[in-house]
Structure formats: structure tokens, C-alpha cells
Amino acid sequence: MKLTILFGGASYEHEISIVSAITLKGKLLGFDLSFVFCDQDHTFYLIDSSKMKAVTFSKGEHKKMPKLTLVNGAFVQKNLFGATHYSGTVLNLIHGGDGEDGTIAALLDFYSLKYIGPRVNACVFSYDKRYTKYLCKAKDVKTLNYETLSRNEHQNITLAYPIIVKPSCLGSSIGVSIVKEESELDYALDTAFEFDSSVLVEPFINGVKEYNLAGFMAEGKMHFSIVEEPQKNEFLDFEKKYMDFARSEQVLKAEIDDALVIKLKANFEKIYRGLFEGALIRCDFFVINDEVYLNEINPIPGSMANYLFEDFGACIEDLSKSLPHAKRAKVSYEYIHSISSAKGK
């Protein structure tokens, strides 16, 4: 099948999006892939498959490739003799800003392109960790206690140390610190506030059990990956996570009993249903005293969490057949005459 991989973006995760795209090229060998790069200035480029290498972008060589613009139903490449339209299904692989904050979703909706990826509402509830807390509360999914701080507003933290300090809106551990005692707090807050005007603080639980689960809905049914117990090293720092985005080998199942797998899937489904349709997402959970807590939602996980699925290509095909599309209201102008005549306009 045809699939356009959209990657890059004006995002702190721009570079790992490139790594993700290169990884997917290797994982979707049976697909007829096109690659559309969104540069940090929001120009789109059509990237020749043979040039899908990290250096193409870091050296700026993409700027010599054909520019694309969006029109109704397609990316279009204009040239002297006309235009070529790329109207196939898009896979939104822009991690972080643009891709996960709802911007790209809205853009593709507006121009009526079919796409794999979270819709605008799903982005808002997963991109900002505060809103994930609101969602979990409404859906009856447990999360850790938290407090929020704003940049220009000094508040006290009432949580006991150690704590973890996170910018509200960034992924890949950017700006995240573990704070063991109060003396380290200011530095951690300064770091986090460099990236976001809002910061979330949670208890840090050393050695907490972590489990990752990916999944998607196709034909009204949930499809789940295996459950992985991620390796950790206190917590995943940015460089370590970076390497994760290049993962392509299937990992081993976590050694947990079926009852826990069922609980994890049930929590995943509560989050997913009615909000994330069209997307393949990864939920990262904590397990504390046999209770499942949602840590975070990755609505566009690194390299689409391909390494958690046995037949990743089949998943993408199934998902692409079940994509929601934005319903457009039809306008009849039925009322306007009665109103305008009443107003004498």
C-alpha cells in the first residue's frame, strides 16, 4: 500500500523524528513509501527515498529537494509543466511539538488528507501532562499525585522528596529532573522552565515497576502489542531515549502474569476509546502494590513502537483501513435570507 511518512517539525524532538522515519523505512519494506519532511520553518520537502539518511538533514541537503504545499486532498509539487499530487494516506511521525500538540492533525484535517495519528482532541490530552491527569480522572484511570507550577509564580511544593520535575508539554525526558532534596529544586525548576511555562511535579518512586503497552483500534476492536518492561537507568535520559527511536528489533515480553496484562489492557482501552481512534499509541504504566497507574501517553511513539509488534506492517495496514475522517457540515443558506430580511440587510 501507499503511505506518506511525514516527519521533522518545529519541535525539540525534530531530530528523533528523523531517526524514527529512517527506522520505519526499514520496517515497512512492503509499502510504497513517500517521505515528506517538515522543516523547522514549516516548509515541506519531498525527500527521495535514497536520501533518507540523517546527514541529508543535518547538512541542509533537503533544501535542494522539491518543495511541497498543501491543497485540498494532497501535498502538491508544482513545476513548470503542472503539478504532481501526493494524495495517499499520511503517517504523522512528527514527535513532540507540531506533531503531537494538535497542529499537524488540524492541518491534515483542514486539507482533508487521510492520516494515521492522533486527532486534535487526542493530542491535547496527551501532549500536556496536566490534561492527561484531567482525562485519567474522568476515565477513572489512576495516576500519581501531582502539583503544577507556573513560571512567574512561586509556589510551595507539598509533595515529599524525592520528586520528579517535568515540563508540562515535552516528551523524551527533555527538561526532566529527579530532585532528591529541596536544595536541588531551584536548579531543576530552572531547567524545566527553559522548555515550558508550566511544570508538573510528581513523587519519584525509585525502582517502581514500569510497563509499556502499545495498541490501536481497527474495525471497532482493540489490537494490542506485547507488554514490555523497559530497561532503565534511574530514568531514561534524552540521549538514551534517542537511541530508542532507532529501535527495530522485536523485544521480549515482560515476565508478568496474565491478570496484570488484562489490567494494563483495560486501562489502555479506557484511555483510547472515543479519543485516540486513528492512532497507534503507547501507554507507559507504573505498577505499585498491584495497582496500575498511567504514567504517560505517547500518541506518536518513537519509531511507532514497531519493536513491540510481531507483524508491524500488518498493523499499519489494518489501522489505515479504519481511519476516522473529519465530518464537514454542509451549508444550505436556509436561514440567512430570513435573518437578513428581518434585519433589513
Add this chain to the structure above:
Amino acid sequence: MKLTILFGGASYEHEISIVSAITLKGKLLGFDLSFVFCDQDHTFYLIDSSKMKAVTFSKGEHKKMPKLTLVNGAFVQKNLFGATHYSGTVLNLIHGGDGEDGTIAALLDFYSLKYIGPRVNACVFSYDKRYTKYLCKAKDVKTLNYETLSRNEHQNITLAYPIIVKPSCLGSSIGVSIVKEESELDYALDTAFEFDSSVLVEPFINGVKEYNLAGFMAEGKMHFSIVEEPQKNEFLDFEKKYMDFARSEQVLKAEIDDALVIKLKANFEKIYRGLFEGALIRCDFFVINDEVYLNEINPIPGSMANYLFEDFGACIEDLSKSLPHAKRAKVSYEYIHSISSAKGK
């Protein structure tokens, strides 16, 4: 000052957006206004000010006017001899779908146009009434009890009659019914589900006190309109609301004591701060036993609630000087080489 009024949209409220735009033309006489119409097929047209009449659109005459496209920083009109850029501040006046669901906000953010209107997050929390409930809970603002129903899922309602049935995502009372007893429920649900796959049910309180308050933030400070007690006629139906969008005469203050005004403003500010910056919104409240309940948030109120402000033009000028703009991450490609060399790519 220069201001581009953006109106229309693929929305059930397309027609009232036209009425709003015509009304604002009359209210912003000191401004250098341009009018950009978003047709239901998402084509943009530049509308000559003298053609800002309802019949222009209902007769399709706008299709003969210049088409515009979006480029970085501007709407652009291409012609044989080059292109004209319209890069002024935009006022997003698209009510309902497109304008209030985050689509237009994301589009203007992506193309770096400055605009008056709710940002993507603000749209998501005000457009879907379920998410407004989540927000109010998090911000400690009271709302009525509610239940949600999904289209293909028959659930029982436990609320006592009479109830009010609303599509989750529509404004202007579209698809809304008051249900006095169970026998009327199915018809009301069928009506609501015509417009949305999710429906919200709340108690209907006959004769409840209603108060509307509009406001915005400029230079870090809240600016409020007068409080209005809207006239009602059981509830506002679509045609009656339609007329509201053409309102241009300042209304009288509600006769309520200062303590209640202060309470209404405090609740408004809890909702607004940290989410609605850049927008002039109207919050509609109920007052029951001296307690304030949020009914709904109008992030792009009909004709911008101009009739609630003494000097509406000055408000728009103040607001336009305090617009947030989407921060774009800068990409350095610092990491990509280390990663790609580690991976041998």
C-alpha cells in the same frame, strides 16, 4: 489598526458567522478591515468590503472574488504579475466547527499569523461540553451534574426529569432538546445524535437565573464586560440565537449585587487564565442558591459579544497588543550525528 476578519467555515454555524462578520463591520468603523471568507470546501476568498452582505454568500457571488492561500506569515493573493500578501492580525470569527474546534487556531499557528481567538487547547476544552466539565473540575468551578451517552451504546439515564439533551460539540442550541418525561427521550436523542456521536444530559432547571459575562486578558490583566441577564423563552432556539449574532446595541447591566458580580468574575478568571489568552470569550453562568455554576464557554461569541462592552473597538485594540504566539523550537542537529554514527547510518 489593520485587522482581517476571518469568517464562514465548514460549520453548522457558517451562516451565523457571516451575520457576525457583517455586524462587526459596523462596530469596528475606525479599523482598516479586510474580510477573508472560508467557504464550506475550505477555499479562502478575499471579500470586498462593499460586498459584505448575506446575499453575496447565499447566492455564491463570493466565488467570483479573489482566492487566497496560506503561506508563512500571510494570506496571499496570487495574480499574473506577482502576489499580494495580507499579513495583518486575524480575528477568528468562525463559530462552531473549524473556528472553535482548534482547526483554524492550528492553521494560523502553523503559518505564523497573529490572531485574536482561542488557541488549540482552549478550543478543545470549550468546544466539547464533556471536556469543559473536565476543565471545571480541575479548576474548581461548579457545573451541573451530567451524564454522557454515545450513539451506538444504549445507556440508562439516572438523572431525574426534566433534563436537557445536548450534542457534545455544537453551539447555538443546535440539536438541543428539553425532555420533560421519559417518553420524549428517544426523539430528543435521535435529534442530538444527528449532529454528534456523543450527547450530554443535564438536569433542566426551569426559571434558573442565567448571567453572561465576557472578558479577555491584556497586559496580564483581566478586562470584563458588564454582566447581562439574557432574555429567555424556555431556552434560546436556533433562530432566536441567530438573531443574537446580529446584535450591536449595548445592553443593560443585570440588576445584581456587587458580591455576585465579583463571584462571576472570579469563576471566569479561573477558567480563562493559562488557557484562553489571546481570546475574547463569553462565559454563560447559572446561579442557584447563590452559588455560581458554569453553563458554557463561548470562545468566539456571536458578534464577539460587542454589545456587552462600552468601547468594543478599544477592547479589540488592547487585546491585539497582547496576543500570545506559538513558540517554535530551534533545531541544532547537535545529537543526530552522534546517534547516526553510533548506529552506523
